[in-house]
Amino acid sequence: xxxxxxxxxxxxxxxxxxxxxxxxxxxxxxxxxxxxxxxxxxxxxxxxxxxxxxxxxxxxxxxxxxxxxxxxxxxxxxxxxxxxxxxxxxxxxxxxxxxxxxxxxxxxxxxxxxxxxxxxxxxxxxxxxxxxxxxxxxxxxxxxxxxxxxxxxxxxxxxxxxxxxxxxxxxxxxxxxxxxxxxxxxxxxxxxxxxxxxxxxxxxxxxxxxxxxxxxxxxxxxxxxxxxxxxxxxxxxxxxxxxxxxxxxxxxxxxxxxxxxxxxxxxxxxxxxxxxxxx
Numbered sequence: 001x002x003x004x005x006x007x008x009x010x011x012x013x014x015x016x017x018x019x020x021x022x023x024x025x026x027x028x029x030x031x032x033x034x035x036x037x038x039x040x041x042x043x044x045x046x047x048x049x050x051x052x053x054x055x056x057x058x059x060x061x062x063x064x065x066x067x068x069x070x071x072x073x074x075x076x077x078x079x080x081x082x083x084x085x086x087x088x089x090x091x092x093x094x095x096x097x098x099x100x101x102x103x104x105x106x107x108x109x110x111x112x113x114x115x116x117x118x119x120x121x122x123x124x125x126x127x128x129x130x131x132x133x134x135x136x137x138x139x140x141x142x143x144x145x146x147x148x149x150x151x152x153x154x155x156x157x158x159x160x161x162x163x164x165x166x167x168x169x170x171x172x173x174x175x176x177x178x179x180x181x182x183x184x185x186x187x188x189x190x191x192x193x194x195x196x197x198x199x200x201x202x203x204x205x206x207x208x209x210x211x212x213x214x215x216x217x218x219x220x221x222x223x224x225x226x227x228x229x230x231x232x233x234x235x236x237x238x239x240x241x242x243x244x245x246x247x248x249x250x251x252x253x254x255x256x257x258x259x260x261x262x263x264x265x266x267x268x269x270x271x272x273x274x275x276x277x278x279x
Contacts, residue, residue, distance in 0.1 A: 012235065025223060026238065051089070051256050055092065055255060059098060061264035069173040070174050078212070079190035080187075081180055081248075089255065098128075139157070174259075174262060180241040180247060181238050
């Protein structure tokens with residue numbers, strides 16, 4: 001009997017005691033794989049709708065309780081589907097208590113500070129579920145690919161990121177990080193679609209082609225970054241993302257499991273409501 005897929009099969013081994021616990025390579029994960037897909041897009045969308053309703057209830061409890069915080073980090077190459085994942089997974093979720101933060105190239109003011117300065121103020125407040133569309137990892141990956149960080153500086157930033165995320169976790173923030181793993185062939189198809197369809201022209205930037213030319217360098221940077229920053233308090237998961245519906249279902253399932261594990265409950269009334277009647 002074939003082994004049933006488990007979400008933890010896609011967990012990047014934890015970084016512990018100053019070293020990687022186990023071997024890790026992105027080549028071990030097939031971007032075309034669909035282990036959490038039913039095989040039919042309609043069925044996947046139906047499951048995603050079910051997940052969305054469950055997430056809505058859990059997010060409402062998180063918001064009502066106002067004690068814990070939830071941070072979902074989405075990273076991936078261009079066209080891997082960060083925007084699409086957010087639209088699909090949170091389609092049923094009440095925007096109350098939900099916040100999406102897109103990270104672009106840092107401004108001159110942001111560059112004048114340490115690389116985490118612009119990130120800390122965007123982390124979730126109590127009762128908030130915050131989604132980072134790209135994140136502080138851009139300030140690790142991009143300068144590495146561009147040759148601005150040497151090996152020592154890279155490891156130093158990884159150490160600072162681990163410490164930053166540990167501080168957030170100790171302050172009541174649950175962190176879930178997803179690397180949307182797309183193949184180079186699928187990226188070509190999606191980039192070409194943006195070029196060919198006038199409705200999608202706004203999504204295309206010539207710089208996307210420059211980044212594509214450095215595909216292998218980016219893959220290597222991602223491998224090293226994930227291996228050095230996946231921890232028990234801020235784990236990384238590799239999400240096969242060539243299938244959009246599979247990608248959405250898997251991220252939804254991960255988030256559902258993570259929130260469910262918090263055992264969130266509605267808070268009690270601030271005062272006794274026994275016998276209270278509204279006139």
